[in-house]
Amino acid sequence: MKNLYIFVTSNRPDQYLNSSVHCILNEGVNRIVFVKITFSDSDVSLNMLRQNVINLLDNLSKVIYKFYTGDRAGETEDLNKIYQQTELIIMKTKYEQCLLDHISWETKIINYTEIKSYIASCKKQFKNSIFDVSGISKTFLGDIFACxxxxxxxxxxxxxxxxxxxxxxxxxxxxxxxxxxKQYNYVN
Structure with a gap:
């Protein structure tokens, strides 16, 4: 089992979808954990974010884009009107692969004081895990990097x-x- 730990700040699923799909298709990841760092012990929005990422994948596998934030929140865009048939087939296949049953989608809320122990525990349990900071607030980035x-x-x-x-x-x-x-880099 290869894990991807995505540190999250925003409820916007798009920024977490790219890392998830890249790691599932290119790194052999089959467990994604959305990790939210908080200064308090409760936060319900993390489960909604996980579900929104899965819903976004599902919609994209049906060539539909759904807006989750902003002025168009809740609206959808039919991507059949935008992409050519061959691009649509590739798109559907790519996103369908990420919805297979062997992919586990989880959430974890950790307190700010637990960052180091959580990261150490993840490394100890699963040595070749990937830690993603693409969408994390700069407030926590330095701490995660240092840990x-x-x-x-x-x-x-x-x-x-x-x-x-x-x-x-x-x-x-x-x-x-x-x-x-190749209009992106997954940078270490």
């Missing part, structure tokens, strides 16, 4: 776009569109 250094963790990554962000057409910032001309 990974102390624990000698080499697999700390971020998903980096090579294109200009476009929130009016957010599907062009998703991995199916970025992969075509």
């Amino acid at each position: 990974c250094l102390v624990e000698d963790i080499q697999n700390l990554y971020t998903f980096e776009l090579k294109i200009k962000e476009d929130y009016t057409h957010p599907w062009i910032m998703l991995i199916h569109a970025l992969q075509k001309d």
